[in-house]
Amino acid sequence: MVSYCQMIKSTEIIDNIFKYDVPLQRYTSFKTGGVAEIFAEPENISELRKVLQFCENEQKRIFIFGNGSNILVDDKGVQGVVIHLGGVDFKKVKRDGKYIFSKAGVKLPRLIRKSASWGLGGLEVLAGIPGTVGGAVKMNAGGKYGNISETISSVTTMTFDGEIKNISRKDIEFTYRGCNLNKQIVIEVEFLLKESGKEEILERMDEIYKEKKRKQPLATFSAGCIFKNTPYFKAGELIEKAGLKGKKVGGAIVSKKHANFIVNTENATSADILKLIKIIKETVKKKYDISLETEIQIW
Numbered sequence: 001m002v003s004y005c006q007m008i009k010s011t012e013i014i015d016n017i018f019k020y021d022v023p024l025q026r027y028t029s030f031k032t033g034g035v036a037e038i039f040a041e042p043e044n045i046s047e048l049r050k051v052l053q054f055c056e057n058e059q060k061r062i063f064i065f066g067n068g069s070n071i072l073v074d075d076k077g078v079q080g081v082v083i084h085l086g087g088v089d090f091k092k093v094k095r096d097g098k099y100i101f102s103k104a105g106v107k108l109p110r111l112i113r114k115s116a117s118w119g120l121g122g123l124e125v126l127a128g129i130p131g132t133v134g135g136a137v138k139m140n141a142g143g144k145y146g147n148i149s150e151t152i153s154s155v156t157t158m159t160f161d162g163e164i165k166n167i168s169r170k171d172i173e174f175t176y177r178g179c180n181l182n183k184q185i186v187i188e189v190e191f192l193l194k195e196s197g198k199e200e201i202l203e204r205m206d207e208i209y210k211e212k213k214r215k216q217p218l219a220t221f222s223a224g225c226i227f228k229n230t231p232y233f234k235a236g237e238l239i240e241k242a243g244l245k246g247k248k249v250g251g252a253i254v255s256k257k258h259a260n261f262i263v264n265t266e267n268a269t270s271a272d273i274l275k276l277i278k279i280i281k282e283t284v285k286k287k288y289d290i291s292l293e294t295e296i297q298i299w
């Protein structure tokens with residue numbers, strides 16, 4: 001079967017989309033990780049399709065990179081094409097009544113502030129979460145006040161063979177920190193929000209952000225919570241009870257503020273972080289017979 005990508009006549013890849021041997025350390029919130037063989041920053045849908053066509057023709061592995069707030073990249077780097085929706089076309093947001101249409105490259109904090117300024121509530125529960133809209137959808141970002149999936153009405157994606165799909169919320173399976181949008185790139189999200197007082201939304205946003213800041217080490221290099229909570233226990237509580245707060249490997253430390261965060265305080269490598277993850281998993285398994293599952297994406 002001929003794929004959408006193969007149908008594209010032009011095989012030319014625009015030079016300025018591709019950069020080679022790009023250190024991902026610059027981009028990840030952990031500030032660790034090796035180089036990307038190719039780092040592609042398409043400006044728009046048509047360039048994105050060309051990048052995917054290149055990947056298919058050259059049999060390159062595809063990695064999608066949002067804001068790098070939930071990714072741990074191996075120190076050896078990644079072989080393949082890391083696609084970053086950094087172009088202006090992927091940073092647009094517009095409103096139509098109670099609906100907001102946001103491109104995937106929009107930063108989540110910007111979207112939250114914008115929706116508050118329009119008097120549209122629902123997204124303020126995500127205050128303090130870094131990342132892009134695309135990454136937040138893929139991870140079903142959220143917390144104790146709610147998840148992004150609760151505000152979504154549909155998602156537009158491009159499959160790895162270049163086909164555009166518009167998928168209704170009811171046809172997407174959202175789980176705890178994940179969803180089933182596999183082998184496709186989120187390019188736009190339609191949110192259905194509640195009309196509400198602007199001041200009320202801003203106040204709620206501020207409360208949620210302040211609570212997060214009080215409990216989590218937001219000012220340090222991290223990737224948020226390392227492990228998923230288990231059905232009965234919070235991962236952070238298990239790690240703290242196991243006596244691992246402050247445990248250090250190289251420059252990576254289990255945060256003293258929140259035990260489910262590993263922070264890079266002294267030029268940690270990804271190997272340091274991986275070793276610490278292994279120690280935490282083994283200790284919690286040994287002490288409580290509970291297997292912790294990582295929430296962060298390991299590349």
Ligand SMILES: Cc1cc2nc3c(=O)[nH]c(=O)nc-3n(C[C@H](O)[C@H](O)[C@H](O)COP(=O)(O)OP(=O)(O)OC[C@H]3O[C@@H](n4cnc5c(N)ncnc54)[C@H](O)[C@@H]3O)c2cc1C
Nearest residue numbers: 064066067068069070131132134135136141142186223224
């Ligand atoms: C200080 C801190 C606090 C955090 N607090 C929270 C929190 O409270 N709740 C929470 O849920 N998370 C939290 N996180 C984790 C992180 O912010 C979220 O997971 C966020 O949604 C990741 O978005 P991103 O754009 O950075 O995605 P990335 O980290 O770049 O990518 C994450 C995953 O999404 C995929 N992806 C990215 N963009 C797209 C796209 N356009 N289409 C398809 N797939 C894509 C990637 O391939 C990868 O698998 C926190 C992180 C930090 C650093």
